[in-house]
Amino acid sequence: MTPPALSGALFGVEVVGIAAFALSAIIEAARRRLDAVGVCAVATLAAFGGGTLRDLLLDRRPLFWVQHSELLWMVLGLAVFAMLFLRARHFEPTERAMQWPDAVGMGLFCASGTGLALDYGLPGLVCVVMGVVTAVMGGALRDIVCNEIPRVFTDHRPYALCAFAGGWVVVGAHALALPQWPGLLLGATVATLLRAVGILRDWRIPQWRTED
Amino acid sequence: MTPPALSGALFGVEVVGIAAFALSAIIEAARRRLDAVGVCAVATLAAFGGGTLRDLLLDRRPLFWVQHSELLWMVLGLAVFAMLFLRARHFEPTERAMQWPDAVGMGLFCASGTGLALDYGLPGLVCVVMGVVTAVMGGALRDIVCNEIPRVFTDHRPYALCAFAGGWVVVGAHALALPQWPGLLLGATVATLLRAVGILRDWRIPQWRTED
């Protein structure tokens, strides 16, 4: 089946999300002192990993980065530029510094993933799961390549939960027959804001306790 | 290509396998004191991970959980219910407790995976590999998310080997032109029993020794 053509709204959200995740990956790679190849690999995986898994699950071809190979060049160029520029400027990246582009990318990807699945006419929960997969997977691959347990599983602050909430906002806007742009932006904003407030106020998800 | 429609036998085996793997994942998540989101994530991954990889390899769409999104609700509901109920009952999960639903789920998934691949007319060994992938992958994802090295690689008791044997039983029953139900059940039973006996009698797979 030919995939539904990407609307301008979806394309825009996806491109900004790719840039945000690439940036978060480059900062993380700098913290970890990866070598030059590692920086490029981690930026590419973070930027395109989530969308690629989503497209595999939806059987959507050509993949985003196959169709728009100029974005692949953009991410590689960003990585090389950052290496030259940041080294020169004695930039000392902190964990906090990478969390903001990460939150923005997560919000945008959960919106674009959910919106793209809605175009296939899938049930609401399935669309939200696609959004969460898109949002979470790129960051998980970034952390794995940096030899870290994916943050999404260890950080007890809400992450996947924010993407889940943002996805339902997109589904809700679609059900209310809102146009696509505001729905996507609203979902992305809700997910990113929830994550940002969660970081700042140190929200915790209740853990399973079997004693007491 | 339109995938061969799922027979009632395959559907039934798959649903019970999903429930069994979800249960094993919830017990494991309780042992590891995962947070609420982690419990839901791990139950979903264990229940649907193996089947999803199999469907990707076979190019079978829509995916099982996309087509039957009510099963996704079922697994999420099971996770939430378990969290409320088990916490109230001071349930103390042990590693043993999760091995039994795990063995049942492994048996059922190796049967359904092999049976589904047989419907595509693939060679015997390929069908068995599909069965093993389905049986092993969900549990491996569960262990990875719980920050554990997948049991299937470290536990020196037969696991993939049981799935391999069960898969060949399904292939054999198919070659003998038995109806599908008994073939699937026989394969699932052989795989589960082998695993259960292996646990109880502490069977070991011979290790590579280069000295002596």
Next chain:
Amino acid sequence: MTPPALSGALFGVEVVGIAAFALSAIIEAARRRLDAVGVCAVATLAAFGGGTLRDLLLDRRPLFWVQHSELLWMVLGLAVFAMLFLRARHFEPTERAMQWPDAVGMGLFCASGTGLALDYGLPGLVCVVMGVVTAVMGGALRDIVCNEIPRVFTDHRPYALCAFAGGWVVVGAHALALPQWPGLLLGATVATLLRAVGILRDWRIPQWRTED
């Protein structure tokens, strides 16, 4: 879409690459004292993992090992033979011993992956990325199953970079309208030689340094 039929050149390169990666995995499994099932699993994953991911990304079906299931038998047979033979001969594998078949397999897979993607008429960079994925993924799966952080991420000697260079050689030969055989062989040779020289002369990729 029916995938372009594999030319004899691509088929030959792929088969030799599979054998080389299976051999490297068997040596690594011997070093790690994996059990018999682990040896078979690791050989199969290393031999077919990279090509399978490439075929998923390209939506190329049937998968290589589904279409040529005799190769699956070949790899399993190789694993069993090695276990019987190497144990008898008091063979003591070293890390060096597995790096040579690994370098050969990496070169051949980067050439076959790039060449296969060129047959789909994709842009140069996308073809090279497919080649790198094919070359790197099998080895990464091998290392993960052996409970090791994938060498490609920790070894600071060029690995993915060699595959990247070899891929561009294949793309260049294609752009110059050379026949397929010499282009593939040239790319594979360049990648393997770069890797071999990198190991022998201990080349290092510059690391990100933020201080000094």
